[in-house]
Amino acid sequence: MKEGVVLLIGRPNVGKSTFVNNVIGQKVAITSPKPQTTRSPIKALLNEERGNILFIDTPGIIGKAQDYLSKKINERTMNVLHEKVNIVIYMVDHTRRRDFEEGRVLGFVRQINKPKLLVINKIDLQEKSYLPQYKFLEDEFPDIYAISAITRKHFKPLLDKIFELLPEVSESEMGDDPIYPLINMDSYGFIAELIREKVFLKMGEEIPYTTTAIVDEITERTKKITYIKARILTTEDRYKRMIIGHDGHKIKELGSMSRKEIELAMDRKIFLDLTVETDPHWQEVYYK
Ligand code: GDP
Ligand code: MG
Numbered sequence: 228m229k230e231g232v233v234l235l236i237g238r239p240n241v242g243k244s245t246f247v248n249n250v251i252g253q254k255v256a257i258t259s260p261k262p263q264t265t266r267s268p269i270k271a272l273l274n275e276e277r278g279n280i281l282f283i284d285t286p287g288i289i290g291k292a293q294d295y296l297s298k299k300i301n302e303r304t305m306n307v308l309h310e311k312v313n314i315v316i317y318m319v320d321h322t323r324r325r326d327f328e329e330g331r332v333l334g335f336v337r338q339i340n341k342p343k344l345l346v347i348n349k350i351d352l353q354e355k356s357y358l359p360q361y362k363f364l365e366d367e368f369p370d371i372y373a374i375s376a377i378t379r380k381h382f383k384p385l386l387d388k389i390f391e392l393l394p395e396v397s398e399s400e401m402g403d404d405p406i407y408p409l410i411n412m413d414s415y416g417f418i419a420e421l422i423r424e425k426v427f428l429k430m431g432e433e434i435p436y437t438t439t440a441i442v443d444e445i446t447e448r449t450k451k452i453t454y455i456k457a458r459i460l461t462t463e464d465r466y467k468r469m470i471i472g473h474d475g476h477k478i479k480e481l482g483s484m485s486r487k488e489i490e491l492a493m494d495r496k497i498f499l500d501l502t503v504e505t506d507p508h509w510q511e512v513y514y515k
Contacts, residue, residue, distance in 0.1 A: 228277070228278040228279075228395070228396055228397075228398060229242065229277055229278030229279075229280075229390050229393040229394065229395060229396070230278050230279045230393060230394070230396045231279075231280065231281070231313035231314065231393035232280075232281045232311055232312050232313050232314075233245065233280055233281070233282050233283070233312075233313065233314045233315075233316060233389060233511060234283045234314070234315050234316070234341075235282060235283065235284050235316045235318060235417075236316065236317055236318070236332065236335065236336055237316075237317060237318035237319060237320075238317060238319075238320070238323075238329055238349075239331060239438050240320065240322060240348060241319060241320040241323075241348055241349075242292070242318065242325075242348040242376040242377075243284050243318055245376040245377060245430035246346075246348065246374075246376035247271050247282045247284045249376055249377070249379050249382075250273055250282065250382060250386070251271045251272070251273055251282070251471060258269065258298065264375060266362055269354070271461065272286065272498050276320055277390045278390065278393065278396075280386075280389060280506065282404070282417040282464050283284050283312070283342065283442040287296045288446055289446065295339070300332050301453075304426055312339075312341055312394070313341065313342070313392070313394065314341060314342050314343070314344065314389060314392055315336065315339050315341050315342070315343045316343075316344050316346050317332075317333075317336045317343055317344070317345050317346065318346045318347075318348050318349055319345070319347055319364075320347065320349050320357045320362055321345070321347050321348075321350070321356050321357055321361060322355050322357070323347065323357065324357050324360065325357065325360040325361060333364075334486070341369060342392050343370075344368070344370045344371075344372060344385070344388060344389070345370065345371045345372070346371075346372050346373075346374055346385065347361065347371065347373045347374070348375065349371070349375060349376070350373045350374060350375050350380065350381075351377060351378050351380065352421075355363045361370075365366055365440070372384060372385040372387060372388070373461060375484075387411050394510070396487055404448075405470070415445065418438075418442045418455060418457065418485075418489055419440045419441055419442045419492050420455065421485055421488050421489060422440035422442075422457055422459065422481070422501070423438070423440040423459075423486075425461060425481050425484045425485050426438055426481060427472065429477070429480065429481055430470065430477075433466075434461070434463070434466055434470065435462065435463050435466065438460065438461040438466065438470075439459070439460050439461075440457055440458065440459050440460070441458050441460060441509075442455060442456070442457045443456045443457065443458065444456040447508045448498065451495070452494050452495075452496045452497070452498055453495050453496070453497050453498070454498045455483075455489065455497055455498065455500065456500045457483075457497050457499065457500070457501050457503050458500075458501070458503070458504050459478075459501065459502070459504070460503075460504050460505075460509040461504075461505060461506075462505070462506070462507045462509070463505060463507070464505050465471045466505075467503050467504070467505045470503045471503055477499065478502075478503060479503065482501040485499060485500040485501065
């Protein structure tokens, strides 16, 4: 049996989380069109007859790490690299121009002394392509896979290659640390991420990425209903007003969308008590 860790690296928005979700077939990392959706590394395990692959989905390397949150994200990504990693997937998005940020990511990838696979994502999109800008990478990366994380196109050759490269382990060695636990997120974190995803999907560009969600309480109220208290935290009153919306219609919509998805994930009826707060310092308080 094969077993090992695959680290995904790429600019924000190239499709790392979508790939992990679709390769595992279960929602583990949240995705949205807004960059920096993934704030801390998320681990997900693919378990099949050939063995186990632990995918670590990183928050990406941010071009200009000036603010507190960005610095923290980069720090966490660095920490992940020191963990046991067998293979690195460097993912690029050919529908986006190569820029200074890509250069930084590549510089980062070059520092890692592990087998590397170059994955060109979003090949389902052909109308706008900057593929020639990524051509030069062919010299450095002999193993290149063009995939679509959304349609699952060409997953098979990529997974075959990963299994080929992973070390052979005996049955008795399987499941040793750090492969387990399956997903390094508790239900508080998972629900908070679901709510945050809804905020970004529904609000779009006008809301800054420094907006977050915190789950304060999960209680079994009755045999049938679970009570969840959660807060959306944002840095300015004007964002709070936008999230609440006219007569509270936006927050109601966000609450109802989140509740439906939590019910699906937990397979239970949920009462979601969702409020919005302004807290310019939440990053320092909740994201240490
Ligand atoms: P991450 O920041 O690298 O984790 O990127 P996400 O997985 O969150 O994806 C960013 C955006 O790209 C989302 O809107 C995805 O739906 C979209 N996306 C990801 N993979 C593909 C793909 O293969 N094809 C297309 N058309 N869109 C994709
Ligand atoms: Mg992501």
